[in-house]
Structure formats: structure tokens, C-alpha cells
Amino acid sequence: MDAIEILREASNRIYKNVKDLAGTDDAAGDFGVGAGGDISRNIDIVAEKTVLDYLKEINFECIVLGEECGRVELSENPKGFVIMDAIDGSANAVRGVPFFCSSLAFATENKLSSITDGVITNLSNGEMYWASKNKGAFFNNKQIKVHKKNPIYKIIGINTSGSSIELMNKLHPIFENHDHTRHFGANALEMAMFARGLMDIFIDLRGKIRIQDIAAGYVIVKEAGGMLLDADLKPLDSDLSYDTRVSFIAAANQEILDEIMSQINK
Numbered sequence: 001m002d003a004i005e006i007l008r009e010a011s012n013r014i015y016k017n018v019k020d021l022a023g024t025d026d027a028a029g030d031f032g033v034g035a036g037g038d039i040s041r042n043i044d045i046v047a048e049k050t051v052l053d054y055l056k057e058i059n060f061e062c063i064v065l066g067e068e069c070g071r072v073e074l075s076e077n078p079k080g081f082v083i084m085d086a087i088d089g090s091a092n093a094v095r096g097v098p099f100f101c102s103s104l105a106f107a108t109e110n111k112l113s114s115i116t117d118g119v120i121t122n123l124s125n126g127e128m129y130w131a132s133k134n135k136g137a138f139f140n141n142k143q144i145k146v147h148k149k150n151p152i153y154k155i156i157g158i159n160t161s162g163s164s165i166e167l168m169n170k171l172h173p174i175f176e177n178h179d180h181t182r183h184f185g186a187n188a189l190e191m192a193m194f195a196r197g198l199m200d201i202f203i204d205l206r207g208k209i210r211i212q213d214i215a216a217g218y219v220i221v222k223e224a225g226g227m228l229l230d231a232d233l234k235p236l237d238s239d240l241s242y243d244t245r246v247s248f249i250a251a252a253n254q255e256i257l258d259e260i261m262s263q264i265n266k
């Protein structure tokens with residue numbers, strides 16, 4: 001089975017196992033601090049276990065890098081890494097806000113740029129975004145592209161959760177100049193929606209986002225024709241380590257990138 005088929009099946013199994021759990025008291029159960037540094041909730045653990053059980057069931061020879069479970073070596077001869085944020089948007093999932101997803105990616109080396117496959121499933125309705133390197137990006141079975149035309153409403157995705165006052169001051173002109181700034185609380189799903197053309201740019205300059213949260217989005221955005229840059233406007237790349245935190249900008253084209261970047265206070 002190809003990596004993409006494995007990730008798609010694992011995502012479907014997560015959806016099946018958590019769809020009735022979100023928003024319930026049972027979703028919130030506290031399992032202590034996970035590898036990614038946040039408290040692991042029961043819904044996170046159920047979703048991760050679903051993936052780990054499935055990968056073991058099919059003997060997929062890989063190293064799993066999970067946000068809660070950390071590094072799990074499922075083989076002595078791994079074919080690569082499965083980068084797993086089984087629930088992205090955990091706070092939404094626990095509260096029952098219908099905006100959370102699973103994010104699963106496969107990389108051949110310890111590098112973001114070696115990701116070959118990614119799947120993001122909207123766990124509030126089962127819709128799936130997926131891509132394989134050089135094969136395009138898809139929403140369910142339809143190929144997707146970032147929004148290239150001049151939009152009727154320009155939608156600026158911008159994650160400012162937990163931002164410092166310094167960063168808010170830098171970003172302030174963007175909020176002042178645009179009526180339609182958005183952040184929904186699950187970076188992976190927001191990257192997927194950007195790739196589908198629902199937003200024109202998505203920015204996270206907090207320097208806080210983990211690799212697990214963006215790994216699947218990385219290949220989906222690229223295959224949908226989006227630009228993916230770091231805070232210095234260089235092509236986004238990094239290792240896959242737990243400690244790594246990044247900033248990134250996903251832009252539909254150079255024009256919107258230049259427009260938004262010119263509005264950031266130095």
C-alpha cells in the first residue's frame with residue numbers, strides 16, 4: 001500500500017473513533033503533558049492510539065513522531081517518518097467547537113522538505129484534504145488549487161493566539177487595513193482551507209507552531225500551488241524535531257504576499 005493510502009485509512013479510522021467524543025466530558029480526560037508540551041486530553045490519546053494500532057496492524061515500517069506519544073519506532077528498518085498530530089485544534093475538540101482535524105504526513109528523511117504525502121481530515125464532518133508530491137492536492141476527490149484570481153472578499157488568515165504585545169504591534173496595520181481577518185483554532189485545517197482557495201494568505205509569525213501541526217499542510221499547500229515561506233521569506237524548511245518551532249506564511253501569489261508583508265511594522 002502507498003503511504004497516502006495508509007494515511008487516508010488512518011485518518012478515516014480517527015474520524016470514526018472520535019466523531020461522537022468531541023464536546024463530551026469524556027473528551028477532556030487529562031493524561032498529563034505530552035511530547036509536544038501541552039496536556040494530552042483523552043480525545044488526543046484515543047486518536048493517536050487509533051493510528052498507532054493501525055500502523056502496527058499493517059506492519060508499516062516507520063518511525064512515528066506524534067504530538068502526544070513522541071517518537072515511536074515501529075521498525076528497525078524504517079521506510080520513513082509518520083508525523084502525527086492526531087487532533088489539531090484540541091481545545092475546539094474538547095469544547096465541541098466544530099473546527100478540529102487530524103494531520104498525518106509521511107517524510108522520507110528528518111526534514112520538512114522531504115515530506116511526500118499528507119492528509120488532513122476535518123473531524124467535524126469527515127471531509128478529507130490530501131496530497132502526494134508531484135501528484136496534486138485534493139479535497140475529497142476533487143483537485144484543489146489556491147485562489148489565484150482577485151477575490152470578491154480578501155480573507156486574511158492570521159494566527160495571533162498567545163501573541164506578545166510586540167508581535168501584535170507589528171501586525172496591527174494588517175488588522176486595521178483588512179475587514180476580513182480570521183483565525184479558527186486549528187492551523188492544519190486552516191492551511192488545508194487556504195490550499196482549497198478559501199483564504200488568500202495564512203500567516204503564523206508567533207514562532208510557536210510545532211512541526212506536527214504543519215507537516216501535512218506543507219505538502220497540501222505546495223501541491224495546490226501555494227507559496228510557503230519562513231519569517232525571512234525563504235522557502236520554509238526545518239528538521240522534524242519536537243523542540244522545533246517555526247513561523248510561516250502561506251500565500252496564494254506574490255502580489256498578496258507583497259501587499260501583506262509591506263503592511264507589517266518593522
Ligand code: IPD
Pocket residue numbers: 038067085087088089090091159161184185186187188208209213
Ligand atoms: C494548536 C492549533 C492552534 C494553534 C496552536 C496549536 P493543537 O494545535 O494548531 O491553531 O494556535 O499553537 O498548538 O495543540 O490543538 O494540536
Ligand code: CA
Pocket residue numbers: 044067085086087088089090
Ligand atoms: Ca494536537
